[in-house]
Amino acid sequence: MSGLVWLCKRETLRVSKLWTQTVLAPVISSILFILVFGLSLGGRIQGVSDVDYEIFIVPGLITMGMVQAAYANNASSIFQARFDRYIHDVLSAPMRPWQITLGYTVGGIFRALAIGVSLLVLSVLLVDVPIERPFALVAAVSLGLVLFSALGVVAGIYAEVWDHTTFIANIVILPLAFVGGVFYSVEVLPSPWEELSHFNPVFYLVNAVRFGFLGESDVSVWLSLGVTAALALPVYAWSQWLFTTGKRLKD
Amino acid sequence: MFREHPALLLENLSKQYDDGTVALEGFDLEIPAGAFFGLLGPNGAGKTTLISAVCNLLRISDGEISVFGHPHDSMEARRSIGLAEQDINLDRFLTARETLIYHGGYFGMDDLEARADEMIEAFGLQSKRDVRAPKLSGGQRRRLLLARALMHRPRLVILDEPTAGVDFELRTELWRYIRRLHAEGTTILLTTHYLEEAEELCDEIALIRGGRLIARDTADGLRDHFAVDRLQDVYVKAMAS
Numbered sequence: 001m002s003g004l005v006w007l008c009k010r011e012t013l014r015v016s017k018l019w020t021q022t023v024l025a026p027v028i029s030s031i032l033f034i035l036v037f038g039l040s041l042g043g044r045i046q047g048v049s050d051v052d053y054e055i056f057i058v059p060g061l062i063t064m065g066m067v068q069a070a071y072a073n074n075a076s077s078i079f080q081a082r083f084d085r086y087i088h089d090v091l092s093a094p095m096r097p098w099q100i101t102l103g104y105t106v107g108g109i110f111r112a113l114a115i116g117v118s119l120l121v122l123s124v125l126l127v128d129v130p131i132e133r134p135f136a137l138v139a140a141v142s143l144g145l146v147l148f149s150a151l152g153v154v155a156g157i158y159a160e161v162w163d164h165t166t167f168i169a170n171i172v173i174l175p176l177a178f179v180g181g182v183f184y185s186v187e188v189l190p191s192p193w194e195e196l197s198h199f200n201p202v203f204y205l206v207n208a209v210r211f212g213f214l215g216e217s218d219v220s221v222w223l224s225l226g227v228t229a230a231l232a233l234p235v236y237a238w239s240q241w242l243f244t245t246g247k248r249l250k251d
Numbered sequence: 252m253f254r255e256h257p258a259l260l261l262e263n264l265s266k267q268y269d270d271g272t273v274a275l276e277g278f279d280l281e282i283p284a285g286a287f288f289g290l291l292g293p294n295g296a297g298k299t300t301l302i303s304a305v306c307n308l309l310r311i312s313d314g315e316i317s318v319f320g321h322p323h324d325s326m327e328a329r330r331s332i333g334l335a336e337q338d339i340n341l342d343r344f345l346t347a348r349e350t351l352i353y354h355g356g357y358f359g360m361d362d363l364e365a366r367a368d369e370m371i372e373a374f375g376l377q378s379k380r381d382v383r384a385p386k387l388s389g390g391q392r393r394r395l396l397l398a399r400a401l402m403h404r405p406r407l408v409i410l411d412e413p414t415a416g417v418d419f420e421l422r423t424e425l426w427r428y429i430r431r432l433h434a435e436g437t438t439i440l441l442t443t444h445y446l447e448e449a450e451e452l453c454d455e456i457a458l459i460r461g462g463r464l465i466a467r468d469t470a471d472g473l474r475d476h477f478a479v480d481r482l483q484d485v486y487v488k489a490m491a492s
Contacts, residue, residue, distance in 0.1 A: 006356025014344045085340035089399070092306045093357035094329040250310045251269060 003095035004103050011107025014077060015114065022073065022111050027118045030065040034058060034126060037183065048185045051214055058119075058129045059210040060182030063144065064174075066116045067205070070108035070148040071155070071173055075165035077107055078156025082249070091250070097243040101153065105239070108149030116141065129213060136221050137212025143225060144205045147232035148173070153239040157248045176202040181210075186218050201231050256320030258284045258407045258438035259305065264314035266300050266462075274300035275462040277314075282440060284319065284406070287433045289453030290442040293490060297462040298442040299337060302411050306334045318407060330358060333405030337412040337442075339392045341384035347371065347395050348380040351402045358403035370398040373428070390421045397425065407438045414448060426452060446482045456482075458489045465489045 015022045038054030048056045081087035090100060123129045131137060151168075159165045180202035186194050197203050198219075207217035208224035217224065242248060264278040274297045282288045290298050303309035305316055307324050318328035341350055351367035360366065371380050374394040379387055387395065393413070400408060410429065414422040429452065433439050443449055449456050450470045457467040466489055468476060473485045 002359040003357045006353055009356070010342075010345075010353050013349075017344055080343070084343060085336070085338065086342040088306075088308050088334075088336065088340055089342070089354055090357060091308055092329060092332070092334060093354075094326040094359060095357060246310045250308055 001099075003093055004099040007090060007095070007100065007103030008106045011077060011104060012110045015073065015107060015111040019114075022069070023114045023118065026065050026069055026115050027122070030061045030115075030119050031122055031126075033061050034123065038127060048188075049216060051216075052127070054127045055129050055214070056185075056210075057183055058123045058127060059213040060177075060180070060206045062116055062119045062123070063202075063206050063209045064177040064182050065119055066112040066141070067144055067148040067177065067202070068169060068173060069115050070112040070145050071152040072165075072169055073111040074104055074108040074149050074152030075156040075159065075168070076152075078104060078153055079159050079162065079165055082156070087249070091246075098240060100243045101150075101236075101240045104153050105146070105149045105236070108152050109145045112145050112149070113141075130215075131213055132215030133212045133221075135212075136225075137209060139225055140205065140208035140212050140221075140228065143228040143232045144209070147205075147228060147235055150232070150236040150239045154235065154242065157239075157242050173202070176200050177206070179203075180206045181218060182206055201227060204228055255284050256317070257281045258286065258319060259440065260315075260317045261301070261305075262315040264301070264304065264316060265312045266297075266304060266309065267312045273462055275304070278459075278462065278464060280457065280464060280467075282438065284438055285436055287439045287452055287454045288441065289449035289456040290440065290459060291444075291446070291449055291456055291486065292442075292459040296459045298459065299411055300462075301459075302334070302336075302409050302440075302442065306332055306409065330403065331406045333400040333403065333408045335396045335400035335408075335410050335413055337415060339389075339396060341392060341395060341399075343383065343385050346381045346383050347376050347387065347391075350384060350395060350399055354399045354402050360403055366402060366404075370402055374398045390417060393417055393421065393425075397428070401432065405437070407440065408432065409440045411442050412444065413441070414443065414445065422448075446486055450482050458486065460490055465492070 034054065034057065038057055155165050155168050179197065180200050181197065186197040186203065189197060204224040204227040207219055208221055208228060211217040211221040259282040261278055261280040264275050266275040267273050278301065292298050300309065304311045305323055307329065316323035318331050321328040345353060348367050348371060351370055352363045355363040355366060371377055374397065376391060376394060379391055384392060384395065397413060414425055429439060441453060455467065455469055456473060458465040466473060466476060470482055474480065474482065477485045477488045479485055479488065
């Protein structure tokens with residue numbers, strides 16, 4: 001287990017050493033959304049389901065900040081380790097594939113939690129956001145972070161150039177987060193956009209987290225948690241399979 | 252009667268890359284424990300492929316590899332091997348001391364800090380212990396690479412062209428350290444392009460070309476076998492044959 005502990009330490013050390021890039025920048029970016037869209041424009045926007053708009057957007061913004069960080073952290077960490085070939089130090093060490101998978105996944109989770117907790121504290125101070133269902137919140141965040149951390153591991157292993165990792169972040173995750181109900185309830189969308197939103201996996205994660213904070217969401221929390229789990233498990237298994245077989249890593 | 256397992260045993264080892272290139276073909280090799288063994292061959296001969304296969308950095312197509320009697324992918328075998336690769340592959344986020352400590356951690360060591368300090372001193376990196384790898388000079392990085400390979404006290408040390416591109420002083424210093432290591436009982440597998448280096452250091456030398464073993468003997472034995480006076484001539488004849 002020692003190898004796993006040290007790989008986890010290494011991945012969290014990387015986040016700590018680069019904290020201005022890995023934590024501060026995304027926190028500032030998300031807080032700006034709360035300040036601009038919530039506090040500045042929020043007064044002119046009608047609340048959603050009797051929830052003030054500046055509070056309504058907080059769960060989605062925290063989710064968006066966390067999943068982007070979880071993905072980006074692991075994709076960049078693994079891609080750099082492959083590119084500079086210092087991943088060989090880990091691949092040749094007496095560690096089992098499951099330990100390597102878990103060790104790399106932890107880095108993304110650590111960074112995402114650092115961002116999430118910072119945003120939560122600031123949100124409580126700025127808009128007094130409640131936490132109505134803490135267990136649902138913990139479950140939603142856990143599943144979401146496993147999903148996007150593992151996705152980052154997979155992307156970092158498959159990427160041939162740096163652009164491949166940023167492509168997924170900018171062209172897939174960010175748009176899905178924006179249209180996943182971060183800034184609005186999908187119930188206000190006209191058909192077919194409301195129906196189409198239900199094919200967006202980030203929609204379910206945002207709703208599960210929103211349920212944890214506000215106690216209400218567009219769809220059943222069980223459905224949201226189920227969909228997120230149904231995605232998280234195979235993606236994590238995919239990252240584990242890559243380390244077990246050496247596919248793309250030992251070709 | 253008890254017979255010690257060879258440090259490295261390759262049986263019918265083959266590696267074909269996805270693009271069809273055959274890097275190793277039916278390769279057999281046995282390196283006894285305690286040997287100082289040289290592997291010589293031109294670029295593309297299969298030396299680095301062989302090393303990568305032994306160190307679990309490459310999926311082999313066929314064959315068996317065992318290290319001190321253990322399958323090469325077992326935890327026991329992995330713990331027994333120390334690798335210094337040809338290219339500098341140091342973690343850019345870690346200082347020299349952290350590089351050693353984290354490596355030791357990956358290999359399950361207990362006395363991490365004391366051993367890291369010992370290696371820092373042995374390789375003359377005291378003034379650079381808290382400097383990150385990208386800010387070290389080429390020679391310092393090469394020394395750190397070797398220190399990392401030796402950090403977990405491996406029984407088999409694999410050095411892939413450790414003196415490529417280094418100046419005379421550092422080469423001599425590395426030779427001195429590697430010799431001392433061998434004298435303490437560590438098995439060394441060295442690949443090099445420098446024939447004088449192989450002759451100076453190695454008990455036995457294997458010549459490989461096109462993924463196949465061409466010849467294997469002591470430097471004197473190779474000269475006798477090829478009926479020449481110099482190892483350079485052995486090399487030229489072997490590669491031309």
